[in-house]
Amino acid sequence: MTNRAFPPATGRVPPGAIGHNRGVVRSNYAFMPPEGVLISRLPQYKDTIVRVLAAPVLGAAFAQYVLEIAPGGGTLAAFSEDSVQHFFYVLSGEVALSIDGAAAQGMAPGGFAYLPPATPFTLRNESGEPVRVLALRKRHEPAPSLTVPEPILSHQDAVPMTNHTGKEGRGFQFLLPYGDMRFDFEMNLMWFKPGVCFPAVETHVMEHGLYMLEGQGLYLLGEEWHEIWAQDFIWMGGYCPQQFYPTGHDDACYLLYKNVNRDVAL
Ligand code: UGY
Ligand code: MN
Numbered sequence: 015m016t017n018r019a020f021p022p023a024t025g026r027v028p029p030g031a032i033g034h035n036r037g038v039v040r041s042n043y044a045f046m047p048p049e050g051v052l053i054s055r056l057p058q059y060k061d062t063i064v065r066v067l068a069a070p071v072l073g074a075a076f077a078q079y080v081l082e083i084a085p086g087g088g089t090l091a092a093f094s095e096d097s098v099q100h101f102f103y104v105l106s107g108e109v110a111l112s113i114d115g116a117a118a119q120g121m122a123p124g125g126f127a128y129l130p131p132a133t134p135f136t137l138r139n140e141s142g143e144p145v146r147v148l149a150l151r152k153r154h155e156p157a158p159s160l161t162v163p164e165p166i167l168s169h170q171d172a173v174p175m176t177n178h179t180g181k182e183g184r185g186f187q188f189l190l191p192y193g194d195m196r197f198d199f200e201m202n203l204m205w206f207k208p209g210v211c212f213p214a215v216e217t218h219v220m221e222h223g224l225y226m227l228e229g230q231g232l233y234l235l236g237e238e239w240h241e242i243w244a245q246d247f248i249w250m251g252g253y254c255p256q257q258f259y260p261t262g263h264d265d266a267c268y269l270l271y272k273n274v275n276r277d278v279a280l
Contacts, residue, residue: 036240042251043235044072051080051247061087061139067247068223074249076152076199076271078223081137083109083145088138099152100129101201102137103189103269105227107145112136113165121167126189126201128166130154148225148269155198155276163196170203183207200272206231206260215257220272222250229266232259 036047046067054064063082068074092115102111103126110118111127113135121127129135131154139145154162173187185205190197206229215234230243234257235250242248250256260266 036246038235038238038240039072040236042073043254044068044247044249045233045235045240045242046247046249048080048245048247058089058091058093059083059087060090061085067225068249072249073251074223075221075273076150076223078151078225078247078249078271079149080105081145081147081149083107083137083139083147085139085142085144089136092134092136094129094132094134095151097131097154099131099154099199100127100133100135101150101152101199101271102127103148103201105146105148107139107143108141109145109147110136110138110140111167113167119167122169124170126166126168126170128163128190128201130162130165133165150201150223150271152199152273157195157198157276160196163191163194166190173203175205179213181210181213183210195275198273198276200270200274202270202272203227204268204270206258206266208260208262208264208266211259212257215255217253217255219252219278220274221252222248222254222256223271224248224250225269227267227269229260229264230262231266232261234258 037050038045051065054066056064061084065080068076068078104121104123106123109121111121112118114133170187173189175185175187177184177186183206187203189201226242226244226246228244233240233242233248236255
């Protein structure tokens, strides 16, 4: 074999790979099934595959990723960024997070962490199994007389399920302290019984990064409906008309980023 020959085949292209794509990218929203999101790597991580879901090049004012950390992988050294907040949510496996030099603590699936700007952290996979972590970075928007929040390390099981809508079949878990004006974003677990949609199509200034965790449904973005299920990602820019209609037999749940608590920049 010369060095110009094709490497030996390791698999076949699946049917539909040429003409079928559930993914859509528009000026103020994007729908992304996982199979099309190619891998990247980052210099601050070793043995870690990074799948970038949202980035400014898409139109988003934040960045969101899935990190796939192999056993022994993760940050090479403590990492921090001035003015940038980090959020982590464990999708599968167990990861060890150290905040500001403190002893590392294990995070299981459903575990999450918020890090204010300029907070050094390490995120490492010290287990023998691969780990998947949803990560988000957002530039902090300071507001007069408000201090910067403290770090948070917790688990979704410790967060109460609420329902401010009063509508049957809805459930909300606000992973960050709801209504605390020091935070300029929310990360919310949104739960739905099958068939329970929003009371109206929403059109609002806030932006979203949506990662589907459980169940399935139909998502309205602009004027198009998309069938959505676990591991699909949606970016919704400001004023993107949106509605969710959960289908199937099981509850649906997604993790939703939303920028809040700050005035419009003019
Ligand atoms: O709070 C929200 O903006 C939420 N209802 N939007 C959404 O789930 N697309
Ligand atoms: Mn919304």
